[in-house]
Amino acid sequence: MNLIFLGPPGSGKGTQAKMISETLDIKHLSTGDILREAVAAGSELGMKAKVHMDKGDLVPDQYIMGMIEERLQSRVLDDGFVLDGFPRTVAQAEALAMMLARYGKDIDKAILFDVSDEEVIKRLSGRLYCPVCNAGYNYPSRLPKRQGRCDHDGAELRRRPDDEENVVKNRLGVYRKQTEPIIDYYRKQSLLTNVKAEGPIDSIYKELLKVLKENQEA
Ligand code: AP5
DSSP states (O other), rough: OOOEEEEEHHHTHHHHHHHHHHHTTOEEEEHHHHHHHHHHHTOOHHHHHHHHHHOOOOOOHHHHHHHHHHHHOOOHHHEEEEEEOOOOSSSHHHHHHHHHHHHHHSSEEEEEEEEOOHHHHHHHTTTTOOTTTEEEEEEEEESSSSSBBBBBTTBBBHHHHGGHHHHEEEEEIHHHHIIIHHHHHHHTTOEEEEEEOOOOHHHHHHHHHHHHHOOOOH
């Protein structure tokens, strides 16, 4: 199954994408994670991307498309994938469609995770991650066993620089202006399904499984 997860920052795309990729045994590709790895490695791409990411702006398409094509190799295309944080502009969505068509593939479903701005700000102000293993935590919804320390390796947990409130507000503005037009793009192709993304993570996941099952049966 080939899936796209859409939604504002903090809507839970990454959390749900990790879960569904394990259940369906498909590849989880997060452009945000790939870019953060490049930043941590200090690569040329990372240095260029960081300037945009720290402000909450999109990284220019010229860096993103090559990165995606490199990772959507034949095995991933054959096994299926969930794209999390990509596409983020109509231009990226069109480029993706052209790229998949070259390999005789297409998208099965685009899921839009619906969440209010208030919930986004609350979630992102409580988000922490482990710089060693990338495990995610949240105050108060996903607490580590020991305060401020990763359950897996004991490393000191950190905040993402783009989770500062003023940057989150810009990310929400960028989402409205540059990413929301994709919703119509996929709706017109009858690929879009909304999932209400507030409430417990497991309940949202159950709803996600339900809509994907309905899609397979249709
Ligand atoms: P990216 O990392 O993709 O950031 P984002 O889309 O803003 O998404 P987030 O990771 O903040 O949130 P999410 O929806 O995945 O939610 P999550 O599951 O983590 O991108 C970062 C930057 O990279 C961009 O700003 C841009 O600069 C650049 N970039 C990336 N892709 C790009 C592209 N295609 N083109 C150009 N630039 C690109 O959950 C958030 C928190 O909430 C977690 O702590 C989680 O534990 C918690 N949580 C999740 N679900 C729930 C729930 N139901 N209840 C309570 N808490 C919850």
